[in-house]
Amino acid sequence: MNRIFQSVIWAFFFLSWLAGTAAAQTLLVANDQFGSGGLVLTDLGSGFDEALAIAVLADGRVVVAGSSDNGMDRDLAVVRYLPDGRIDSSFVFSAGSVIGAALGDDVARALTLLEDDSLILAGSITENGGTSAVLVKLLENGQLDYRFGDQGVVVYRPAGDDATFHDLHRLADGTLIAAGASAPANEPSPILVRFQADGSIDPAFGRDGLESFAQVRGELYGVAADAGGNLYGCGYSRDENGRSGVLLVRLSAASAAPIGGAFDETGVVTLFHDDEETIAHDIAIQEDGRLVIAGAARPAAGGSSVLVGRFAPDGTPDREVADDGLLVYDLGPNSAAYGIAVLADDTVLAAGYHQDESGRDLIVLQFDATLAPIGEPNTLDQAGSTSGALAISALIVEDGAFSPSAVAVGGTSRQATLLTTAVEGSDETGLAIVVDSGGTVFAAGTSGGTEQSAILVASYAAGAVGPGKAAAAATPVVSTFYAIETVPITAVTRVGALTGGQITALAFDSQRCLSACLEQCPDTAGVDDEGGAGEDQVPADGDDTPGSATTCQASCTEQCTVPTVEKRGVVYAVDPLPTYADGESEEPADPPDSDDAGGTTDDADDDGALPDNPFAIENFFAFEEYLVKRGQTEDGSGAGSYTSRIEDVNPQTVYYVRAYAVLTDGSVIYGNQLNFRTDDACFIATAAFGSVDGFAVQTLREFRDRYLQPYQWGRLLVSAYYRVSPPLADLVEAHLPIRLAVLWLLVPVVAMAILLVYIPTVLVFLPAPLLCWHFINRYLVRNVP
Template sequence: MNIHPIRLLALGTALLAAFYSEASAAALDVNFGLNGRVAVELGVYGSRANAVIVQPDGKIVAAGSSSSTTADKDFMLFRLLPDGSIDPAFNSDGTVTTAVGSFDDEALTLALQPDGKILAGGYSSNKNRDFALVRYNSDGTLDHSFGAEGIAVTAVGSSHDEITDMIVQEDGSIVIAGVAQGVNGRVVVLGRYLANGTPDLSFAKEGFSLSVVGVDAQAESVALTESGRILVSGSYSDGQRRGLMVLGFDAAGQLDKEFGDNGIAIPPDSSVFSEGYGMFVNKDGGILVAGSVGKENKRDAALFRFTAEGRPDSDLGVLATAVGTQDDVLYDVVVIDETIVAAGFKTVDQQREFLLITYSKDTGAAQENSAQFTTSAVVTTGFSGGKDTSTALAAVSENSVVAVGESKAAAGSSAAAVSKYTTAIAANSSTTANNVLGINTLSDVNTGNQYILTGTPYELTRTTVIIPAEVLNGLSNVTQRGLVFGTMPNPVLTSSASSSSSSSSNSNTSNNAPVMSNLSPSNGDISTAYATLSLSTDVNATCKYDNITPNKDYDQMASTFATTGAKEHSQLVTNLQDGEKKYYVRCKNTASGAVNTTDGIISFAVTITATDPTYSYQLFVDYEKMVNNALKNVGNFFVGTAIAADSTTADATATTSETKFLEEGNTSAGSGSGAFSSKLKNLKPGTFFYARAYAVSGGTTYYGNQVSFRTADSCFIATAAFGSVFDPAVQILRDFRDQFMSGNAVSRSLINFYYQHSPSIADVISQHNTLRFAVRMLLLPVIGVAWIALHIGLSELFFLVIAGFGLILCSQYALRLLRRRSKAVSI
């Protein structure tokens, strides 16, 4: 291990810091380093910092890479004392570099264990990049009890595997988020390692869960909520635009379909370019994601907030702040007390500077139509006069933070850069930065008439969605209102637009708690290992249940019905055992927020016999596990080399008349002001839609803000069998469809026939573990053929099949000749 001397760069006393408010809520800590800044050079060709943690004793550990040759980076860590000076107790000189592979190695994330040991994660290169974890003792030496002499390297995909973030659980397990590269794009990877550095085979599929989102995806941050849900933030591309995303997983590493829409949360208007990076989860489950909005070279720094359920938070929504004249991006975010602090970079004339933004509660704003948070200060900090980028942020104390990144001079040399800020809130601080909040989400979107609000789509399926809306009292004499939607931005109400098969409801019909009815099954016996809980409410509502404790408050119930939000609610429960079952249900009025104060009770008895078909699969559970492991191994082979694009181009070529699905239309939801919601039905699967509320007043049609959504893709049976539309096996089948079955009318007719008749079959499959297992087995050879066709082409595959048959026939003919000759010789 080569260690180069550390050099603290003289930065001068002139600070390139810009403040957007006279009474600033943040400033450089002049008692740290040199006027709040420290730059560290390691390696002949420079260094950079990508991650930072603060130890309980106040010492600051940063990690990234340093380079001793022009084409070889190594893991690099250094530790500073609270005043910014180097810590000589850390590996004798405050720094450590570790060569993991034979080519580039870089640390992208850090984690501190309770025993003081330090974990660094990133990638290691031996021509291809692989996951890399390195554990150090508290004194900076390698922990040889971890992995192989302190290092654990794992190949997941075919190339470009990177760990981008990680957290250490209470039992010492290490949850990581990252990416793996396939042929056409990157796939999100969630994994878990045991405390000794080996993959946890009980987690997800042999330790890793792979999710295909769009044509390319990048995981940036991972977080664990108090309820045990695992969140991964980042960005995805659908081939036309890039968008922020948050994926939700359960504690076992499976995609959590109760989070967001089928496990994924995106901003309200996903038609706008956005990116997601670092994430912070509040105690109430609220999710903050640092990022940007706008296209490359014109991005604005942005902070996104989602609820614990994965819905855009109307209290904050999106805070977009334009600082420089070019790119402004936030890479990380933390919360100190009630102050939000985010860091990244700003760009002016191609020169970058560290960017720090603080957000504080706006106590003087009206509660109804104003944000709860506003930008309180914007601070920029320069190091080298070149490109200075802050990539990570950590809280030091109740009133200070530290940011790390890279300082790259115009001459090309680079150093790891550290800056420390005080964040004490000053009274009456304010800013003119652009704060765009709530339902009107982004500054470069047509926000529409101020009296018409289009809400966030929810209950999104392959063919349906529910969209809430409201016409405020400021617009009078409204004779018609509703929603208009289409596949192009800014849809309008026209007489020729198709009338959507939809249902609309006025959510103001009652401000009381929902009235529950038709609770089922009730007071009966069932003989299966599963049951579907269902009920109806008189208003749109969200329903929860508990099967252990009665008389729980609605907010204390942990389980939400899978299908809810309207007036019909259902939830499939599985793995039932013999005995009496009781489920206690309470619902919340979507419009008024009123909740039930008494339980609705679903009660039934389960009596399972050994001859029951839903029970019989349990007799073969060990065999099924064995075969499933084989399926996982084969599936991982496909994943590692055949992650393909999530393309909807083929679907877009089919017309509405061919498919009987709608690509445009409108709803009518009465007249006057007030809140209402519309359920759009028969939407085309796998299609990106735009929608906005409208109101007709005085013969003129006015429109609200635009929202967008994408219906789930339509590999119904495969999705039901494999459990997620993001499963790579499903992706392979979709790619085969898009590449080889969209070029002629016969193939499109077959696809349309499948669209019409497969959903009901898929629903049955999804409810029976035995059927899911059987369908996976049946689909495996189909997936293999599709994978080969995607790699070598359909005509080449056909040629190989013919050649194979020919080879078999020739072999049989040769064997017959040999047998005849042997008989002739014996005679």
């Protein structure tokens, strides 16, 4: 008996240690309160428009800066939006008043907000064949602040060389640090420049306000500062062979003096790899002072991948992430990250793009404070694939837990949560990201093609669906013949929910379609321009070979006949955008790159129910098999409304749901996607204590969420518990002696959970072991017969 109590105490110490590291994480979803489904597109000019910087005002207005093509050259572009995504017409910025009449490409690459809602831009302007770094200050209404620099503009060319600013950071004393590069002899060199609040150079910084890393061939793309007066920058450096590697710098924000640590005597750290080139596009600082970066890795074989990394404040790599602190996420043929942000709970977000055969899409990768994954991973072979996505008013917003493979040099594979935002028929790239004071995330970039594009702003909100709740409905999906909408989800339980669909037949003039189609069909034999038989020639024997009039007419009849709804129901899965499987035991054809998105689990019945053999002793450690990954219902045929009951799914799991309809022409249409999260299930504790809402059960549930769910091993334990506990709970509830025995065993567990959940960690480490031992000795040991 004493050994049991010693084991309990050791377990208590272990769980106390976890108290200092556990943190609840929140998944992000598209913010329906901003624009159309979380997305706003703004077309300013006749060519390529893009946003390279973004910030959020205290009142929720959003401002972006970048460039716009007017057909002759590129101008600075600044747009401000109201909190709901509409353009703020009171903002009157004019690029022409900044650069005058000279031709040349001008770009704003960074911006910073001031307390009075004025803002300062940083970037470059090109005039008369030369490029100059530039700062521009705008008043709250978008007009130039003539008190700043020269009529609102500061043009900077060190020693007359070409220069550009890529990032801007405002320090606590109001001074400005601009990061970028100068190009003496056309060989770029990183620079940091400090300006006073009025736009004048701060001579106390470096050499006359400039700190130039002349020994480095490269550029600085990002800059940040911590509360201790340390200034950090990131970018790239080229070695003697011209290969790029990650560049980090650290200096005193006040004087530009090197501080030491892993940084060399000039304040520089460079990281080169033999197998791939690396570059850091942005940098941020976590609450504990550690540095996180986002960028790209380019292997010699071609393409690129997302790069993220973390370092200690002194520049040493975080070996919890990888030996050199860097992770490379393979999202397909091409991908990269251009912006990084840190939420209040140290969640890390990286914005960029990934590209596959269907085009380029904006992505936001979401990590927890340790760069570990957030959310339950799935097994998509190519993360971020948009195959099977349907346009919703020409807009696709996908959100969910994808699993791009991550390769750490000297480390192990990791996963991350990926949100993809795409517009049908165009390419999207995320170039900047920011988090407002309320935790809402905004990404900015561009959307369009090679000849014309629009400024893109996407918004994401905390979207983890609470237990027993469902997400709000989106708009219906419309096809040629029918509109189909997923019915809002209700009656959510631990193992199911109630939903359905509404299928509405759309007006379709079959006769007009047939007439128009038949007009295009050949009616006599023809001869092509070269004198041979043309494609439209009708064979002499009147057969229906391809290209004949008979075949054309048959095709017209088929395509102008309205198909009927042969089957209807809902599909649901732990992965976004579930698809219908033709034959419940078959894998769906879409998406083709997924092992299990839409397929049945190995040990699950075809309808998604748990398999027989509830204990599954032979597969006890195959925890993934316990998860019901997908399923579908079949609820009649024809148009109209119908009800679908989802049953036998897992507790405390998020499921994505879409109504579907199989038409007689073989096509399948889908409704808008909803999602819900099933209720928690503390089966055995509920049976022992007699109430799911009892204090003891709530405490155990809170303990599970705080100390088990954030970790993969904890989630595996929870999955195993959900698998084996229901039949045991029935046994406990049915027999009073067994129930009393379980209560006796759970008392010390509940006591420890109370201490860990409701007493601050700092107090737990000291008095908790004594209290626990006193409790066990007084109430349990002495009462043992």
